[in-house]
Amino acid sequence: MRERARIVTRWGMVIDLDRCTGCVACEVACKSENNIATVPPDQAAMGRAKSWMKVVAEVEGEFPDTSLHFYPRPCMQCDNPPCVKVCPVAATYINDEGTVAQIYARCIGCRYCANACPYTVKYFNWYGPEWADSERQHLNPDVSVRPKGVIEKCTFCHHRLQQAREDARAEGRVLREEDYQPACQEACPTAAIVFGDLENSTHRVRQLKDDPRSMRLMEDLGTAPKVYYLRPRE
Amino acid sequence: MRHDVREKLARMSPDEQTLLRPLVETSRTFYISAAALGAIGLWGLYAYYLQVRYGLGRTGLNRPEYWGIYIISFVFFIGISHAGTLISAILRVAKAEWRRSITRSAELITVIVIGFGAIQPIIDLGRPDRALNIIFNAQFRSPLLWDVMSIGLYFFSCTIYLYVPLLPDLALIRDSGIKMPRLYRFLAAGYHDTPAQRARLERVIGVLSLAVIPIAISVHTIIGWIFAMTLRPMWHSTIFGPYFVMGAIYSGIGAILVAMVVLRRVYHLEQYFKDVHFDYLGRMLLLFSLLWFYFTFAEYLTVFYGAEPAEMRVFWAKISGPFAIPFWTMVLGAFVIPFVLMSRQATRTPRGTLIAGMAVVVGMWLERYNIVVPTSVNPIWELESLAHYMPSWIELSIMAATFAGFILLYMVATKFIPIVSIWEIREGRQESVKQVADRVATYLPDSSLPAGVVES
Numbered sequence: 001m002r003e004r005a006r007i008v009t010r011w012g013m014v015i016d017l018d019r020c021t022g023c024v025a026c027e028v029a030c031k032s033e034n035n036i037a038t039v040p041p042d043q044a045a046m047g048r049a050k051s052w053m054k055v056v057a058e059v060e061g062e063f064p065d066t067s068l069h070f071y072p073r074p075c076m077q078c079d080n081p082p083c084v085k086v087c088p089v090a091a092t093y094i095n096d097e098g099t100v101a102q103i104y105a106r107c108i109g110c111r112y113c114a115n116a117c118p119y120t121v122k123y124f125n126w127y128g129p130e131w132a133d134s135e136r137q138h139l140n141p142d143v144s145v146r147p148k149g150v151i152e153k154c155t156f157c158h159h160r161l162q163q164a165r166e167d168a169r170a171e172g173r174v175l176r177e178e179d180y181q182p183a184c185q186e187a188c189p190t191a192a193i194v195f196g197d198l199e200n201s202t203h204r205v206r207q208l209k210d211d212p213r214s215m216r217l218m219e220d221l222g223t224a225p226k227v228y229y230l231r232p233r234e
Numbered sequence: 235m236r237h238d239v240r241e242k243l244a245r246m247s248p249d250e251q252t253l254l255r256p257l258v259e260t261s262r263t264f265y266i267s268a269a270a271l272g273a274i275g276l277w278g279l280y281a282y283y284l285q286v287r288y289g290l291g292r293t294g295l296n297r298p299e300y301w302g303i304y305i306i307s308f309v310f311f312i313g314i315s316h317a318g319t320l321i322s323a324i325l326r327v328a329k330a331e332w333r334r335s336i337t338r339s340a341e342l343i344t345v346i347v348i349g350f351g352a353i354q355p356i357i358d359l360g361r362p363d364r365a366l367n368i369i370f371n372a373q374f375r376s377p378l379l380w381d382v383m384s385i386g387l388y389f390f391s392c393t394i395y396l397y398v399p400l401l402p403d404l405a406l407i408r409d410s411g412i413k414m415p416r417l418y419r420f421l422a423a424g425y426h427d428t429p430a431q432r433a434r435l436e437r438v439i440g441v442l443s444l445a446v447i448p449i450a451i452s453v454h455t456i457i458g459w460i461f462a463m464t465l466r467p468m469w470h471s472t473i474f475g476p477y478f479v480m481g482a483i484y485s486g487i488g489a490i491l492v493a494m495v496v497l498r499r500v501y502h503l504e505q506y507f508k509d510v511h512f513d514y515l516g517r518m519l520l521l522f523s524l525l526w527f528y529f530t531f532a533e534y535l536t537v538f539y540g541a542e543p544a545e546m547r548v549f550w551a552k553i554s555g556p557f558a559i560p561f562w563t564m565v566l567g568a569f570v571i572p573f574v575l576m577s578r579q580a581t582r583t584p585r586g587t588l589i590a591g592m593a594v595v596v597g598m599w600l601e602r603y604n605i606v607v608p609t610s611v612n613p614i615w616e617l618e619s620l621a622h623y624m625p626s627w628i629e630l631s632i633m634a635a636t637f638a639g640f641i642l643l644y645m646v647a648t649k650f651i652p653i654v655s656i657w658e659i660r661e662g663r664q665e666s667v668k669q670v671a672d673r674v675a676t677y678l679p680d681s682s683l684p685a686g687v688v689e690s
């Protein structure tokens with residue numbers, strides 16, 4: 001415990017937009033990893049699809065001089081998260097390692113946090129989750145499923161951190177960079193997503209976040225996201 | 235009406251006869267309307283049952299339109315509640331004598347409507363079964379928690395503020411024995427209108443009317459802050475606290491006027507709700523229509539001039555985009571109609587104020603719609619703007635049931651308490667005429683002294 005308090009850890013992510021091909025493997029991996037229930041097409045058309053990691057396409061310029069960029073958009077895991085301040089029951093909070101977490105069993109479903117989030121990354125369970133029998137077999141036992149009426153969001157695959165810590169402890173070694181990687185990063189075929197400890201100088205995210213191409217979404221709002229993007233080279 | 239009750243009533247003063255008659259005599263229209271309103275209320279309960287059973291998916295809400303009809307109703311009903319308290323408290327504090335016949339009906343609106351407003355956010359909860367987490371896991375940085383505290387205090391103080399000035403009338407009903415003696419013995423709480431009790435009563439009313447003013451202002455300020463504390467375009471605005479308070483009082487005056495016209499008609503209160511009352515309240519409505527225009531103009535001009543892209547998307551969505559119809563209907567209802575009607579003496583009549591009052595109520599409902607929905611569907615990150623919002627029949631049923639429940643409870647309450655304060659009218663006749671004359675005399679220069687001489 002004493003040791004953990006001394007070491008400052010801030011998990012973060014760097015996404016290289018030049019490498020992203022918009023293949024959406026990260027989205028699929030995330031849904032499968034985190035037991036994110038799919039919704040019927042009519043619900044999706046109403047804007048009720050859940051996708052903790054979402055590849056958003058941005059078209060710039062007027063036809064025919066257009067350019068297309070993809071922004072894979074997880075929760076920004078802000079250092080100054082607007083969602084945490086407004087939650088009346090502290091169901092969403094920022095933990096010791098800077099990850100913004102959600103207590104599903106405490107959330108009252110007021111959706112204030114969802115309104116406060118400038119990145120629109122919070123998802124509400126309008127109905128209870130449903131899976132086809134074939135999908136039900138493959139639910140991830142490490143991730144709790146969410147009941148109807150609560151908010152859910154990207155956790156940086158926090159359950160993987162717990163697993164990695166346990167493994168490292170069992171093997172009597174320190175946690176290595178590659179031990180804890182979220183599902184989206186793991187699935188990315190072009191290695192556009194890099195994940196690690198922003199405070200640890202041996203981790204790649206630490207170097208990449210200081211890259212000249214590095215930027216964060218809506219930095220001017222002062223939310224201090226821990227997800228960085230590397231701007232595409234022109 | 236039973237024979238003995240009729241005899242007892244016949245022995246009372248004309249004021250008491252007129253004002254107590256609704257308590258002992260109920261028309262068929264009353265029962266029919268009550269049954270109809272009750273049916274709408276039950277329908278709404280059924281809709282809510284479906285929503286709890288199957289989830290908020292039964293509403294038209296979505297991402298990013300997280301808040302809809304329930305939150306609009308919440309702001310709207312709590313806004314209406316500012317009718318009673320503020321109007322009645324401010325008029326009492328200002329010693330406005332014409333208040334005497336209108337305070338009771340206004341205070342009653344307040345207490346009933348707070349209840350119906352306060353349940354709206356609970357209806358809106360995904361997990362109403364966990365509502366008490368707000369107490370067990372209170373997180374004091376959340377404006378929603380400030381809101382729970384201020385509305386709780388508001389409801390408590392407004393109930394007392396309704397009840398205390400009721401005491402002499404409750405004692406009168408108890409002593410007259412015209413209705414449910416045991417109930418009124420309990421409600422009158424041993425009040426006998428002795429000079430000492432009366433003096434204490436007036437002192438308490440004086441303190442309460444001062445205390446409820448800041449509480450009422452805090453309530454709608456905090457409701458405005460719920461929106462303003464987020465970073466969303468056209469919510470994140472410092473004007474929202476005062477803007478909401480002003481709008482709340484405005485819609486409250488509109489609601490009082492509608493209620494007064496109806497009460498005057500059904501209970502034959504022409505002698506109590508006189509043309510002068512409609513004239514004076516009409517002038518207040520006129521003042522607030524101008525204030526509303528001023529606040530709204532200031533807000534929109536600031537947004538337009540600053541021209542931040544995210545704000546401009548919401549701005550144009552309202553001015554000429556998908557929300558142009560609700561926006562311009564709001565301007566019509568909340569400004570044009572009341573301003574035109576109330577700026578002329580000839581239309582500050584019961585009929586004119588009724589139309590203006592209804593226009594304001596509808597316009598102010600739309601104002602809340604225009605605050606909640608256009609910003610919700612235009613999140614700050616443009617790439618996520620995909621939504622549209624169409625309330626489901628569940629939401630509309632619950633809204634209809636809320637209106638019906640409020641009107642029904644108000645109707646039923648007029649069967650238990652005199653809707654015009656009997657003792658305050660009596661006090662007005664017996665004492666205030668002279669007091670006012672004396673007071674006015676003190677405003678004037680002393681005629682016994684020659685001009686220019688200062689009394690030392």
